[in-house]
Amino acid sequence: MKSLLSTWQFWALGSAVFAALTAILAKAGIGDTNADFATFVRTVVILLLLACIVTVTQSWQSPSAVSPRSWIFLVLSGLATGASWFCYFRALKLGNAAQVAPLDKLSVVLVAIFAVLFLGERLSPTHWLAVSMIAAGAVLLTLRI
Known part of the structure; x- marks a missing residue:
């Protein structure tokens, strides 16, 4: 039997x-702090934490061992992450966490669509129904009613 720690569901x-x-x-901490500076602090903490994790797990590897294709996509992913955090912290500064976070989770819907369009993944009609329900739920949670 698979260890719980080796399943994608656990992670x-x-x-x-x-x-x-x-x-x-983030919402509790952003208070009177500039959203961009808050994002910077968060990023520094993440960088330090990941350096510790990579060190402890002995996962460092030579940059030359990474293929050019991987470098391109990892850099683009990093830029997308930075843009996402930039937008997220601005949204949290301006809105309620209970409304910002669900709208942010429309990323689940977009991942499903992008995975089909760009990665060739397939979703069953039941999965598309679930994706639609996630979209509807995320939008409903943003309404002030």
Whole structure:
């Protein structure tokens, strides 16, 4: 039997929990702080944490061992992450976490669409229904009613 720690579901749920905590902790901490500076602080903390993790797990590797194709996509992913955080912290500064976070989670819907369009992945009609429900739920949570 597979160890729980070796399943994608375990790590995906961990990601969801920490993403939820990110919204709550960021909203609590942003207060009178500039959103861009708050994003910078968060980024420095992440960089230090990941350096520790890579060191402890002995996962450092030579940059030359990474293919040029991987470099391109990792750099583009980093730029997308930075843009996402920039937008997210601005949204949290201006709005309620309980409304900002669900709208941000429309990324789940976009991932499904992009995975089909760009990665050739296939979704069943049931999966498309679920994606539609996520979209509807995210939009409904942003309404002030």
